[in-house]
Amino acid sequence: MKVCVLTEPGTYELQDVPIPKIKNNEVLLRVLTSGVCVNDVRDFKGSKWSLPRIGGHEYCGVVEKIGDDVDVDEIHIGDHAIPYIVDDCGVCPECKHHHENICSNFTKGTTYYNPDGFSGFKGFSEYVAVPARHLYIYPKETPDDEAAFTEPLACVINSIQRSQIKMGDDVVVIGGGVMGMLHVLCAKKQGARVIVSEPDNARRAFAQKLGADIVIDSMASDPVKQIRDITHGHGADVVEDTTALPAVAEQALEMTAKGGMCNFFSSIHPNEPIQIDAGRIHSQEIRVTGTENGTIETFARAIDCIAKGIIDVKPLIEKVYPYTQVQEALEFASRPDTYKVMLEFSK
Template sequence: MSEKMKTAVFTDIGQIELEECNRPEAKGNKALVKIDACAICTWEQRVYTGVNKVEFPFIGGHEIAAHIVALGENVNKEEWAVGDKVVVGATLQCRNCFFCKSGNSQSCDHFNHSAHLEGMPHKGMGGLSEYMLVSPDCMFKYDKVTPQEAAIIEPVSCVVHSVEAAQVQMGDMVLVIGCGIMGLLHVEIASRQGASVIVSDVNEERLKIAKSMGAKYTVNPKKENLAERVMEITKGIKAQVIFDTTPIASVVEDAFQCVSNTGKIVLYSSIHPAKKVPFDPGWMHSKSIQMIGTANSNDRDFVRAARMVSEGVIDTKPFISEVYEKEDIKAAFESAVQGDKFRVVVNF
C-alpha cells in the first residue's frame, strides 16, 4: 500500500485546501525530496486572487527548500546523497528547445506553469506539498541557513539573472523602481557589483530598509519629482541602468525620463493589467537606449544564488515576513495577498 502525503491544492479562486494523495517513489533518474519550506510568490498570490488564470485543481509553489529522502537507481550517487539539503528550481523548462540548449532555459519556448509533474495528483509546480519527485537537473545544494531562508534562493536567482542581463558595471548609477522583495534584492546585488543605487518607492519604511541594504539615495515620488531628483543626483547624466520591479505600466514611462544616453531599462516585473506603453523610437535610436525584458532564472543563476545565500553574501532573513504551518495554508494566503509583506513562508 502506497505511503500518503499532503499537498495544498487550489480548488477555485480564493480556495485552497490540503488534500491527501499517494506519495511518489524515487525511481530511475529522479530523487524524492521532503519539502521543508515553500515561500508564496506573487505568482501564486495571483492564482489565489484570480488574476493568473489556471485550470483547477492546481498545485502551486516554486520557491522550495527541501532535503533528499530517497534516490532513484540511476541518480549519480557521487554527486547526490540522502540528506542533502537542496533548493528545487528550473522545473518548468523543457530542456530540449533551442533556448534551453543554448543556455537560456529561463526563456524556454515551452515554459509551462501548468505542466503535470510526475508523481503529483494535479497540474502545477508542486512545491506546496510534503514531497515531490525531482530530476537532479533541478536540484541545487545549499547549507548554513534555515530552510525558510533557503526558500528565498529562487527569487535571488531571478535577480542574479536580471542584474547580469543588464551588465551592471562598477561605477554605474542604477535606479531601482519599487522596494518590494525583488526591488530590494536588486539593490543588494547591484550595489555588490560596484554600482551606486538610487531607489524609488512611495513607502517610507521600505526606503529605510533599502538604505540599510546598500542604496545610496532614496526618492519618494509622491513627495519629489523622480526625474528631477535623478538628474540632480547624477549631475545631469541620469541612470545607466534602471530596473522597473513594479507591475504598473505608467512607471515604464517614468523610466524613460530617468535613463542616460546608452542606458538600459530592464522590465523585471510582469505588468498587471497588461497595457501598451507609448515610446519614441527616434529617441531610443538617437540616444542608444536598450530595453530589456527578463524573467525567471537558469541553472547557472541558481548555483550562484544558492552559494551567495549559503555564504551569507545575501541575507534572506529580512525577507521572511511570516511563517505558517501547512495546516494554516489558507490563512497564509490570506495574509500574503494583503500586499504588505515580503514573503510569507509555509512549513511542510
C-alpha cells in the first residue's frame, strides 16, 4: 500500500509498505478521506515527535477486514467508520475516572515516539489497522469529506460541553481558524450571542457568514476593552481561546465576566507562563479550564451532528487533494489564510 511519510521537516514522500496485518480484536480500514490538522502542519514544519512519521488523525474509511474476536453483529465489512484516535489504556486513573481523552499513557506509545519504525496516527495511509472498540459507524450516505470532520468537531463539542454555555450567554471565540469557526457553529446551537475576536478582515467576514453575531478586530484596539464595551462592562460569560499565543491567553482571562468560564482550547506555542490576577479569579468566582481531544462520547455526538445535518461543516472545506499530492497539500495547509485541507485516498 502507499503511505505518505514525513521523512524530515518540510518533506513528504510516498512510500510502499505492506498492508497492516490485523489482530483478532482489530479491523482493517481502507482510508477514504483524511483531514490535515494544524498538528500535521506543526509536524511538517518540525516538531519533537520522532521521524519518519505518518500523520493524519482526522480520517474516515471503509471496513475491509474483521478480526476473529470482533462482534460481527455490530461491525460489518463495508461499513463506513471513524476511529477514536486516543489509544486509551483503560488502566490509568484518568481512564478510570472517564477522562480517557487525557489518558496518561497515550503519548508513551509509538504514535509519538517509535525508534523502530513509523510514528504517527497513520491516517495518511491507504489502510490502517484499528482496534474494534475504537470504531464508530456512520451512515454511508454521509459524504466522506464531511465525515472526516468528526475528530475536530468532537474536540469542539468537548469544549462546548465543558464550558456549560447557556441560552442568552455572551460567548467570545478568540481566533477565526477552523476550530474557532466550529466553536461559532456549536455555540450558536446552544443559544448564545457569539462574538468573534480575529484580526483578519476576511476571517471576520466569514465568521459573520457562519452566524457570529458580532466580530471585533483584536488589533484595532484593546480587545478586552472592546468586549467590555459590547457587554456593558460585564465581560463574556464564556471565553473560548482557540489560539496558541500566551499573550492572548492573558487577554482571554481578562475579558471573562464575574462567575464566567475561560476555556483554553488550544495548546500554547511557545508554552510560556502567563500573568494572571489570582485575586480576581478568587473574588469573582471565575472558572478556568482547558480541553484536550475529544471524548468517547463527543466522538459519537460529532458523528450524529454531521450525519443529521445539525452542524454544517462543508463551508470549512478549503481544498481536497489526491494523496499523491501530499507535499503540495501540506504546503497549502501551512498558509495562514486556509481552512480545512484534505487528502483523498479512495471513493
